[in-house]
Amino acid sequence: MNLKCVVTRFLNNKKNEFVQYMKFIKDNGVEHKVINIYPNMRYQTFEGFGGALTESSGYVYSKMDKKQKHQLISTYFDEDNMNYRLARIHLDSCDFSLGHYEAMSDKEDINMYSFSLKRSEKYIFPLVDDVQKYMGRPIEIMVSPWSPPAFMKTNGERNHGGSLKEEYKEFWARYLCKYIVEFRNRGYNVKRMSIQNEPRAVQIWDSCIYSAKEEKEFLRDYLYPEMIKNNLTDVEIFIWDHNKERIFERACEIIDEDTNHMITGIAFHWYSGDHFEALNLVNEKFPDKKLILSEACIEYSHYSKEDRLFNAQRYAHDIIGNLNNGMSAFYDWNILLDENGGPNHVGNCCDAPFLYDIQEGKLIERKTLSYIKHFSHYIKPGAVRIGYSKYTDALDVTAFENPDKSIVLIILNRFSDDFQTSIRLYEEYTNLFIPSESIITCVINR
The missing domain is CATH 3.20.20.80 (Glycosidases)
Structure with missing residues (x-):
C-alpha cells in the first residue's frame, strides 16, 4: 500500500504546503503512538x-x-x-x-x-x-x-x-x-x-x-x-x-x-x-x-x-x-x-x-x-465513513473510504507540539510525522 500525505501549515502567516510519500510495511507489533484504521466498520455515506x-x-x-x-x-x-x-x-x-x-x-x-x-x-x-x-x-x-x-x-x-x-x-x-x-x-x-x-x-x-x-x-x-x-x-x-x-x-x-x-x-x-x-x-x-x-x-x-x-x-x-x-x-x-x-x-x-x-x-x-x-x-461524494482509533486526544482524526476504494485519513493538530505516529491498516503500518499547528490529509491506495 502507498500513502500520499498533503500537509498544510501557516508559518509567519505564509502558507507552507508540501506532500509526503510513504510505503506501508508489515506490522511488527507496533503499539505506541498508533492511529488504527478499520475499513470494515462502516457508517454514514457522505x-x-x-x-x-x-x-x-x-x-x-x-x-x-x-x-x-x-x-x-x-x-x-x-x-x-x-x-x-x-x-x-x-x-x-x-x-x-x-x-x-x-x-x-x-x-x-x-x-x-x-x-x-x-x-x-x-x-x-x-x-x-x-x-x-x-x-x-x-x-x-x-x-x-x-x-x-x-x-x-x-x-x-x-x-x-x-x-x-x-x-x-x-x-x-x-x-x-x-x-x-x-x-x-x-x-x-x-x-x-x-x-x-x-x-x-x-x-x-x-x-x-x-x-x-x-x-x-x-x-x-x-x-x-x-x-x-x-x-x-x-x-x-x-x-x-x-x-x-x-x-x-x-x-x-x-x-x-x-x-x-x-x-x-x-x-x-x-x-x-x-x-x-x-x-x-x-x-x-x-x-x-x-x-x-x-x-x-x-x-x-x-x-x-x-x-x-x-x-x-x-x-x-x-x-x-x-x-x-x-x-x-x-x-x-x-x-x-x-x-x-x-x-x-x-x-x-x-x-x-x-x-x-x-x-x-x-x-x-x-x-x-x-x-x-x-x-x-x-472526501468524494459517496464516500463512506469508516472506523479508526487514535492514541491521543491532542489530535482530531476522521477516516473515509471513497467510491474508488481509496482511503482518506484527515489529521488536525491544533497545538504547538509536533507528533510522531504510526498509521496501521490491514496488518501493515507506516510512520508519519505531524508538525505543530498543521492539518494533514493522507490518501491510501492499495
Whole structure:
C-alpha cells in the first residue's frame, strides 16, 4: 500500500504546503503512538460540500472582473480543486442581503399574482448561472426561509422574531411551494429545504419563532399537504436548522408516526459549540435521518477577524467532530463577502473563505479555504465513513473510504507540539510525522 500525505501549515502567516510519500510495511507489533484504521466498520455515506449563494455574495461577485470570477468559481466548483457540489439559498431576505425584500407583500393578493423573484434575479441567479455553466450541470440547492412576509407575522415586521399568524399558515405553505416551483421552472435543482432558519432566535434581522409543536404542526397540517398538491414530495425536508445544543430534543419532539415519512433529516448550525454527542444521540435514536450542517461562519461580533489560523482550526475541528457523529453534508455560509465581511444590512459582518476588496479590486483568500479543502477535495461524494482509533486526544482524526476504494485519513493538530505516529491498516503500518499547528490529509491506495 502507498500513502500520499498533503500537509498544510501557516508559518509567519505564509502558507507552507508540501506532500509526503510513504510505503506501508508489515506490522511488527507496533503499539505506541498508533492511529488504527478499520475499513470494515462502516457508517454514514457522505454527500458533499458546498456553501451559501446569498444576495450579498452575488452583489460582491458582480463587482469582480471576468478573471476574478473564474478564479472564485473554479476554486470552489472544480473537481480538481474544492469540489463543491451543494448550494444553500435564502428565500426572501436574510441578514446577508442588501436590505429587506419579499417576493410579495400584498395581503389582499390571495392568488399571489404579484409574486416576483426580481430581487433573486438581480444578484443570486447570475451567480448560480455562472456556477452551473462552469459545472456543466445543475447544482443541488437547499432553500431556507428566514421570515415570512411581514403581514403574515404576529409582530408585523421581518425582524425581531415574531411568529407566523394562525390565519396565514396555509398561505405561507403555498408561498414556500411557489418559490420552489418558480426556482425549478428556471432550471434550478431544489433538492432540499428547511422549514425555518434558526427557529429559536429572535434576531435584529429577518427571523421567525417556531416552537417544536408549531414546527411539527405547520409541517404536518400545511406544508406537506401543499407539497403533495404541487408534486414536490421529492424535495427533502429538514427540521430545526439551528444550533446543536438542542437538536436532540427538537428531533424527539417533531418526529413521530405522523411526521416520520415527511422528514428526511435534521439540519444544524455550529454557533453554540461542539455538542458532537448531541448529533450522536440523534443518530442513535433516528438512524434513518440525515444530519447536515447547513450553516457555519466566523462572526466578527464573537471572534477576531485577524485570528485567521485559530478560525481555520475551529472549522476543521468542528467538521471532524460532526463527521465522526453522523454528518452527511456540509454547507458553509457565504462563499464570498467584501473586505469588511459584508454587505450586511444590520451590520452582522463575518468572515468567508474568499473576501473581495471592492475599493482595491483584490480577491483575498482566507485560511479557512485551505482547511476546508482538506475535506472537500479528498472526501468524494459517496464516500463512506469508516472506523479508526487514535492514541491521543491532542489530535482530531476522521477516516473515509471513497467510491474508488481509496482511503482518506484527515489529521488536525491544533497545538504547538509536533507528533510522531504510526498509521496501521490491514496488518501493515507506516510512520508519519505531524508538525505543530498543521492539518494533514493522507490518501491510501492499495
